[in-house]
Amino acid sequence: MKRQHRRVGGLLVAAGVISVSACTSNDDRGDYVTLRVMNWATNLELTTEQAIADKFAAEHPGVRVIVESIVSNYGEKLISAIASGTPPHVFLLDVPDIPAFVERNLVLDLSPYIGRVGFEAAEVFPEVLDVFQRGDRLFAFPKGFTPMVVYYNKNIFSRLGVPEPPDSSWTWSEFLATARALAQDEDGDGRKDVFAMNFPRLLWEWMPWVWSGGGDIMDPSGTQTSGYLDGEATVRALEFLTSLVTEFEVIPPVGYRDEGDPLRVGRFFVGRQAMLASGHWNMPRLKEYQAQGVLDIGIAPIPHREGAAPRTVIYSAGWAVPLNVRNKRLAVELAAFLAGEEAQLMRAESGLEIPVIRRVAEALALADTTGVEAGFLAQVKNARTPWGARVMDFHEVERLAVDVMDMRLLQGTPIAEAAAITARRIDEVIIR
DSSP: OOOOOOHHHHHHHHHHHHHHHHHHHHOOOBEEEEEEEEOOOOOOHHHHHHHHHHHHTTSTTEEEEEEEOSSSHHHHHHHHHTTTTOOOOOEEEEEEGHEEEHTOOOHHHHHHGGHHHHHOGBBBBBHHGGEEEEEEEEOOOEEEEEEEEEEEHHHHHHHHTTHHHHSSSHHHHHHHHHHHHHHHHTTTTOHHHHSSSOOOOOOHHHHHHHHTTTOOOOOOSSSTTTTTSSHHHHHHHHHHHHHHHHTOOOOOOOSSSSSOTHHHHHHHTTTBSSSEOOOOHHHHHHHHHTTTSOOOOEEOOOOOEEEEOOOOOEEEEEEEEEOOOHHHHHHHHHHHHSSSSHHHHHHHHHOOOOSSSSHHHHHHHHHHTHHHHHHHOOOOGGGEOGGHHHHHHEEEEEEEHHHHHHHHHHOOOOHHEEEEEHHHHHHHHHOO
């Protein structure tokens, strides 16, 4: 489940006031009631999602379900459908879009329906459920999730004689010693050809490092950045991360514009990068390399500053129902089914995400002889809800936060100064 960037909040503003009256379009065909599901699935994932939807239809005579995959301009098309009064009955709601839909009253509160549709909220990881909750209200049934972790290639560690990372708690000093031992010039040409890790340039990548350093980027209410992004603990975390490039040279000296290091995953796959800070969405390809014997994967936590608690972040998506949808009862039942145990088991084969139902995830981890799935689950207890699930138009914060890294790495600006400048810019956007 790879994180999406669709700027839905801004699109809602551009669309103006959207009516939430009952949809008047007719999706019925003949004797059937046709339910539409919108997501951004690709390739085999779409086949799986349609198969899950077909299971629901088979249990509901007279109902058929069409899964529509929108792989580009998802936000635009979703907002257009809602604004025109012909919304999908169920749609996949991503973390950065939650505040826009909730605060503008465009998505149904599912909590009153939980008992009727058989959704077992108590069986879902509470850290995941919290992403979609506002107090007692629930605005999506979670589909799948991942914490951010550090993958590592056991083959490289073994080849270089470096001890493997601990699986529970890993300090910055321990990580740095490991990283320096891993970054090597194996062919003797004067240039390093094995690097320790990819650089976490984008906010969603480095946020758990800041949390694990005892810092944060916003005040608890999510309305102010100054004093937090440029706070002592956050600055220290960002200094540590950038020093991996500027001082210790254990991360490749690549350009950081646009999406950051474009080779970060490829280097890990081919054995030129010992560690990869990422999520579960890379597992399908990693499993292929494992099967070929190229990789032997381990999972380590995000390293933490000495004296600070280990932290990571939960990224998830969930099945939501538009407030102005027709056949509301069936739509909620479908959303619950798409998040249910049978659907979780069918998706598990893809490996893109972790099932949100604890017993399903734990059973898969028990059956996994590599220990990778157990490694992921061990990090859930340290996970926090991402700021994007709470702050409206958080994509603007993410866009500006990149400047902290770029000002340091590309211009040589001290981190404290770069963080203070960036914090002021973000606060101006939040106030507007």
